Amino acid sequence: MTRTILQRAVDWGRRNSPWIIRFHSGSCCGCDAELQAALSSRYDLERWGVAEQGSPRQADILICTGAVTVQEKGRLRQIYEQMLEPKFVLAVGSCACSGGALSDCYAVAGGVDSTIPVDVYLPGCAARPEAIIDAVRELLANWEKAQKYADTVEE
Numbered sequence: 001m002t003r004t005i006l007q008r009a010v011d012w013g014r015r016n017s018p019w020i021i022r023f024h025s026g027s028c029c030g031c032d033a034e035l036q037a038a039l040s041s042r043y044d045l046e047r048w049g050v051a052e053q054g055s056p057r058q059a060d061i062l063i064c065t066g067a068v069t070v071q072e073k074g075r076l077r078q079i080y081e082q083m084l085e086p087k088f089v090l091a092v093g094s095c096a097c098s099g100g101a102l103s104d105c106y107a108v109a110g111g112v113d114s115t116i117p118v119d120v121y122l123p124g125c126a127a128r129p130e131a132i133i134d135a136v137r138e139l140l141a142n143w144e145k146a147q148k149y150a151d152t153v154e155e
């Protein structure tokens with residue numbers, strides 16, 4: 001179905017002021033500290049219109065840190081299911097990408113993609129704030145490309 005001008009305007013607005021929500025599914029907090037730094041005034045992820053808020057129902061991007069523990073698996077799925085389409089997931093750090101150093105632990109289910117689909121993987125232990133900013137920008141660029149491609153196919 002071809003997007004209307006109003007829908008294109010809404011999509012443009014969402015892409016240029018995406019709201020993010022964070023989920024810590026079992027990390028050592030190293031990646032969380034780097035993510036906090038990326039959101040701070042020093043690195044200022046907000047320059048790209050990114051705003052953090054607390055409800056998955058209003059979030060466009062879910063940023064996950066840490067390996068997914070068995071205990072957190074259901075909560076992570078529930079948060080993802082509450083988000084509206086289109087929705088995106090960024091896995092920050094080696095633990096979130098694959099389970100990392102914790103992958104053999106009895107209480108770990110695996111990386112984030114063991115539970116929900118992941119759009120962008122950012123390895124690193126810990127992932128640096130500059131890399132987190134690049135990953136968010138890559139995700140937004142992919143979002144724009146996907147919408148342009150869908151418009152081209154529909155026309």
Ligand code: SF4
Nearest residue numbers: 027030093095125126
């Ligand atoms: S990738 Fe490293 S810093 Fe990040 S949660 Fe895992 S162990 Fe901690």
